Amino acid sequence: MGIAVGDLPAALAFYRDALGLEIEASEEIASQRVRAHFVPVGQSSLELLEATAPDSPIARYLDKRGPGLHHITLRVDDIRATLAHLTLRGIRLIDAEPRAGAEGALVAFVHPSSAHGVLVEIKQARVVDPTSSVESRQSAVTRYTVGNLELISLCDGFFHLDGGSMFGTVPKTLWEKRTPADARNRITLAMRPLIVRGARTMIIDAGLGDKENEKFNEIYGVERARNLDHALAEAGLAPDDIEIVLATHLHFDHAGGFTMRDASGRLRPRFPRAQYIVRRGEWEDATHPHERNRASYFLDNYVPLADAGVLQLVDDDQTIMPGVSVRRTGGHTMHHQMAVIESGGRTAAFVADLMPTTAHVGQAWIMGYDLYPMDTLAAKKAFVKDAIEREMLVFFEHDPAVAAGYVKEQDGKRRVVPALT
Numbered sequence: 001m002g003i004a005v006g007d008l009p010a011a012l013a014f015y016r017d018a019l020g021l022e023i024e025a026s027e028e029i030a031s032q033r034v035r036a037h038f039v040p041v042g043q044s045s046l047e048l049l050e051a052t053a054p055d056s057p058i059a060r061y062l063d064k065r066g067p068g069l070h071h072i073t074l075r076v077d078d079i080r081a082t083l084a085h086l087t088l089r090g091i092r093l094i095d096a097e098p099r100a101g102a103e104g105a106l107v108a109f110v111h112p113s114s115a116h117g118v119l120v121e122i123k124q125a126r127v128v129d130p131t132s133s134v135e136s137r138q139s140a141v142t143r144y145t146v147g148n149l150e151l152i153s154l155c156d157g158f159f160h161l162d163g164g165s166m167f168g169t170v171p172k173t174l175w176e177k178r179t180p181a182d183a184r185n186r187i188t189l190a191m192r193p194l195i196v197r198g199a200r201t202m203i204i205d206a207g208l209g210d211k212e213n214e215k216f217n218e219i220y221g222v223e224r225a226r227n228l229d230h231a232l233a234e235a236g237l238a239p240d241d242i243e244i245v246l247a248t249h250l251h252f253d254h255a256g257g258f259t260m261r262d263a264s265g266r267l268r269p270r271f272p273r274a275q276y277i278v279r280r281g282e283w284e285d286a287t288h289p290h291e292r293n294r295a296s297y298f299l300d301n302y303v304p305l306a307d308a309g310v311l312q313l314v315d316d317d318q319t320i321m322p323g324v325s326v327r328r329t330g331g332h333t334m335h336h337q338m339a340v341i342e343s344g345g346r347t348a349a350f351v352a353d354l355m356p357t358t359a360h361v362g363q364a365w366i367m368g369y370d371l372y373p374m375d376t377l378a379a380k381k382a383f384v385k386d387a388i389e390r391e392m393l394v395f396f397e398h399d400p401a402v403a404a405g406y407v408k409e410q411d412g413k414r415r416v417v418p419a420l421t
């Protein structure tokens with residue numbers, strides 16, 4: 001529920017101090033010239049809307065009507081279907097076509113004359129079918145610059161994992177506010193390998209690959225109408241262009257795309273000219289799986305690399321190419337590593353499963369999948385402090401909407417401000 005506010009301190013005195021509600025961090029929506037302060041209430045939230053410029057729609061609303069209820073937002077799974085349904089029933093729309101909202105959402109407004117005087121916003125928080133909208137097609141490739149390195153985030157599509165497993169000890173009542181679960185209690189995750197172009201061309205992780213069968217795709221709710229092949233092509237790259245493949249670890253959602261089957265069914269490296277760099281401890285663990293990690297390690301994803309002679313094992317934290325180094329985090333797996341990218345006085349970090357989504361920046365938001373959660377906690381504490389101080393551009397490999405952003409902390413609460421590209 002969006003509430004137009006003329007006097008923010010007075011509004012906070014009521015909503016926060018008198019009613020005892022919690023005010024989350026604010027978000028500025030530049031295109032609307034508005035700052036929104038989110039106030040979670042059960043599964044919904046209030047949005048205190050403050051104008052940031054005299055020509056803001058909220059400023060005009062305040063001039064005309066004074067402070068008060070501005071609009072309500074209803075979340076839908078498929079905004080196009082909803083708009084078609086409303087049009088068919090003679091409902092007057094302000095937006096016949098959905099437009100881009102914050103964080104990859106799609107939004108459209110219903111005219112108040114059809115909604116008994118209320119401005120109704122329809123919002124699709126995430127894209128269900130990655131082929132369904134221009135916005136999601138654009139988000140398959142996102143470019144950033146760090147010093148003289150070009151970073152290109154690629155989307156290999158989406159899959160689904162149990163929400164409880166993704167958030168460990170965090171109760172569902174908390175995590176489902178951030179990430180809604182489907183009927184099978186699963187949440188949507190993206191796979192976002194990262195290209196680094198500098199002295200050489202590197203890819204960090206490579207998504208799921210295409211060796212899995214229908215049953216696997218059903219269990220993990222794999223949605224990859226557009227995958228790494230499309231994203232690479234869109235970025236203007238061919239598999240031949242990749243000179244270094246860097247593995248954060250060897251779980252299937254990171255290493256599946258390292259190998260492929262050729263026409264004769266033989267397994268071979270997916271990037272024919274590349275050296276593949278894997279941490280030795282991770283290699284040992286992945287080639288000797290046990291009962292607790294077996295479901296994540298598929299030998300076909302990496303053993304063919306050793307057979308083809310393109311595997312390079314590294315023992316310690318070190319520079320892989322100018323500007324790119326690896327740092328062991330442990331936690332998720334004993335030898336899980338992140339990539340730190342530094343150039344021209346700026347730093348970016350590809351943290352992989354240390355913080356798979358923006359929801360995982362909170363200290364206690366640690367995956368149940370992690371083998372050594374206390375190590376994750378320690379690594380995350382140290383990293384986030386560093387990331388805030390050095391204003392690092394942080395890449396979130398599994399976030400369904402945000403490829404990269406900056407971690408901010410305010411009153412002990414952390415959030416991620418998505419990076420503009």
Ligand SMILES: [Zn+2]
Nearest residue numbers: 249251332353
């Ligand atoms: Zn993993």
Ligand SMILES: [Zn+2]
Nearest residue numbers: 251253254353
């Ligand atoms: Zn993962």
